[in-house]
Amino acid sequence: MVRAIVGANWGDEGKGKITDMLAEKSDIIIRFQGGSNAGHTIINDYGKFALHLLPSGVFYSHTTSIIGNGVALNIPYLVKEIRSLEEKGVPTPKILVSDRAQIMMPYHMLLDACEEARLAGRSFGSTKSGIAPFYSDKYAKIGFQVSELFGDPDELMDKVKNVCTLKNVLLEHLYHQPLLQPDEVFAELMEYKKMIAPYVCDVSAYLHEALKEGKNILLEGQLGSLKDPDHGIYPMVTSSSTLAAYGAIGAGIPPYEIKNITAVVKAYSSAVGAGAFVSEIFGDEANELRNRGGDGGEYGATTGRPRRMGWFDAVATRYGCRIQGATEVALTVLDVLGYLDEIPICVGYEYDGRVEKEFPVTSRLSKAKPVYKKLPGWKCEIRGIRSYDELPENCRNYINEIEKEIGVPITLVSNGPGRNEIIERTPLI
């Protein structure tokens, strides 16, 4: 059985925690898109970890962790992340890397940083991890696939020369940077070959066998629906699909094998990077939620940047769940809201005096004004509660209201960052 764990919002919904928790009963956990540009924060018996490239299932000795072909593979970063786990006493995880994954090159990161600097105030708020140049090259067919490291060196060198010719035009004339030297790029690739060799595998064939054996497989998404290049807030999106459907492609499995799509939904909103954010809040109200949010505040796991904050947006989340094809929802960080007297939920977008419920295309989004419904707060700490019935009534009402708005059954409620801080819930719909 394959289950996808994906974000229904802008990312940072707490997918890492849900994956880490569900990984206990899984055999294989796969990252299928994105790169080291976003982080999953996981707190378990070994300590607190911010994983960027490894799937969140690496902490169990019975699981196999896979980097699928859809991922932007930063090889030195991966090796560093594996070492950092070993240093903290985590048993050496079993890791496989798809021979069809493509390699993040240092010039992707350089070009990303140069372009952000060139755009200055008009930038996309990139993490400068090279993601956009990487995926551009993949689709322009000038990326390097892991398998090419193990092929004919002369063919590889020819390709390196071609890539350097193209990149050097930009580096010289647009960004005024030192030029790439083909010998150096080739040598770098040979270093990567040594580093990655122990992990390389035909992942699709491996998963084909695993599915035949009835193994439990988790697909772990990065970011969320609204950052998807097709269905998100283009162009303020990421460069690979964040949707569960892409899990089939980015891992190499048949789409019909994905039986369960768990959309992780945050009990309030947070976003990084630029782009319209209808239920955004500012000033002291935002600072308070930011400082109380997540585990130790809502600050980027990769960059440390303060996240933008907002109230729960039912319009965006309903759309986010729909586009993911969510079969169920895990509602996270609910404990954070216990300080509020009343909690606004954005239930509609207003344009020129008319209220709409459908999430619009980007050009309309920036003109939308939030329409709020206010629910009474529960004014107490809910961490430590393990059974749904023990949650305060106003808290259960808040969950019920969200479920009604998004129209997807909420089966899990997360009331703390730890692995065990989770409550199972019987949906009302």
Ligand code: GDP
């Ligand atoms: P991901 O990218 O979707 O995996 O999300 P993050 O790793 O950015 O998770 C957001 C933050 O929320 C992390 O610091 C988590 O430890 C924390 N977190 C996850 N679930 C909960 C929860 O239910 N309550 C609280 N307080 N923090 C949570």
